[in-house]
Amino acid sequence: MNIELPSALSHAYLVTGGGADSRAALARRLAAAYLCEGNGPAPCGQCKHCRKVEGGVHPDVSTLSPLPDRREISVDQARDLRSDAYVRPNEGRRKVYIIDPADAMNPAAQNALLKVLEDGPAYAAFLLLTDQPGKLLDTVRSRCEPLPLPPEDAPVDPELAEKAERLAELLLTRDEFEVAKGLTALELERPKADQLAALLAEAEKRAAKGIPADPRRAVKVLRALKACRENAVFNPNAGHTLGWIAATLFQET
Numbered sequence: 001m002n003i004e005l006p007s008a009l010s011h012a013y014l015v016t017g018g019g020a021d022s023r024a025a026l027a028r029r030l031a032a033a034y035l036c037e038g039n040g041p042a043p044c045g046q047c048k049h050c051r052k053v054e055g056g057v058h059p060d061v062s063t064l065s066p067l068p069d070r071r072e073i074s075v076d077q078a079r080d081l082r083s084d085a086y087v088r089p090n091e092g093r094r095k096v097y098i099i100d101p102a103d104a105m106n107p108a109a110q111n112a113l114l115k116v117l118e119d120g121p122a123y124a125a126f127l128l129l130t131d132q133p134g135k136l137l138d139t140v141r142s143r144c145e146p147l148p149l150p151p152e153d154a155p156v157d158p159e160l161a162e163k164a165e166r167l168a169e170l171l172l173t174r175d176e177f178e179v180a181k182g183l184t185a186l187e188l189e190r191p192k193a194d195q196l197a198a199l200l201a202e203a204e205k206r207a208a209k210g211i212p213a214d215p216r217r218a219v220k221v222l223r224a225l226k227a228c229r230e231n232a233v234f235n236p237n238a239g240h241t242l243g244w245i246a247a248t249l250f251q252e253t
């Protein structure tokens, strides 16, 4: 049993961007990773916890959404969640709360969650999903680690998509040598800056789309690619950019 993996995940994530489906899929993978008791990188997808999370029947994973015919998540629902969080897990070693969409919580509901978000029991984990993070109180946002997904838009040409798929899979592996080899091969193709930017942006989308992988690794890959996109780390050449990615991915692992 590998206890270290899930406990290394943050206790609260704010999953933004992407589409509703990709946010929900990422939340399921994270939930499985918190609870997985398989061998190797979590989630293993095989153990009873992973299977129950995937089937939507794990007793330690709850989703908080507006009640039928309501648009908001009420303060009473938030208080119920808070009380529930102090009851120990049923079967797993963690309890995972998925709040989807988190922006449906009115300010009173958000305030009711603050304390448990800040210093709830160590086994409790919170995944707040939203495409409108601006609707959350600063105090709520600041208690969560941001996990932004890339925007979803039109399909790209199949050749780029296939290459991006391979690149995403490569970056998601933990084998430093394999990653270095793959990035070196890519560098040797001497892609132009705009080609490289398109490829990395597409790889970022693929990495976010539920390629089965260790979520901690996926978080790191997404963060590196996003930083690359936002800072336009495309100068002076592909080698520099790819070296920067490799260094980012393998520092403090």
Ligand SMILES: [Zn+2]
Residues within 6 Å of the ligand: 035, 036, 037, 038, 042, 043, 044, 045, 046, 047, 048, 049, 050, 051
């Ligand atoms: Zn598992």
